[in-house]
Amino acid sequence: MRPWKVEFEEFVRARSHALSRYGLVLTGSADDAADLVQEALLKLSFSWRRVRNKDDPEGYVRTIMARQHVSWWRRRRREHLTAEVPSPVHEDEYELGESWQRLRALPTRRRAVLVLRYYEDLAGGEIAVRLGISQALAL
Numbered sequence: 206m207r208p209w210k211v212e213f214e215e216f217v218r219a220r221s222h223a224l225s226r227y228g229l230v231l232t233g234s235a236d237d238a239a240d241l242v243q244e245a246l247l248k249l250s251f252s253w254r255r256v257r258n259k260d261d262p263e264g265y266v267r268t269i270m271a272r273q274h275v276s277w278w279r280r281r282r283r284e285h286l287t288a289e290v291p292s293p294v295h296e297d298e299y300e301l302g303e304s305w306q307r308l309r310a311l312p313t314r315r316r317a318v319l320v321l322r323y324y325e326d327l328a329g330g331e332i333a334v335r336l337g338i339s340q341a342l343a344l
């Protein structure tokens with residue numbers, strides 16, 4: 206096996222749990238978080254040889270995740286409404302506290318900004334860069 210593949214696998218083993226938690230905070234859903242992590246790691250694998258020499262490969266993959274999440278949100282905005290109201294989905298795996306429920310009720314972009322601001326401790330300018338939005342929206 207090539208050395209860069211071994212390094213990539215070690216990175217995935219070491220950081221996948223933290224990336225899954227980050228994905229859960231971004232999406233509010235365990236299933237969506239797993240999809241987000243998997244897709245981000247796939248994209249990272251294509252550029253790993255270039256990224257591994259940088260200071261922060263985890264920051265790079267978190268940026269991929271944040272941008273992918275916003276992309277999904279934009280795509281879902283174009284979905285068509287139906288006359289029937291779907292039944293609520295309950296996630297038995299996670300007990301949602303009041304603050305988590307409030308966070309989950311926010312629009313996706315606002316939730317992503319809050320996660321990056323308070324969970325990742327990023328400034329408004331860095332949030333704007335990561336999400337590809339104007340700095341005014343990141344405040």
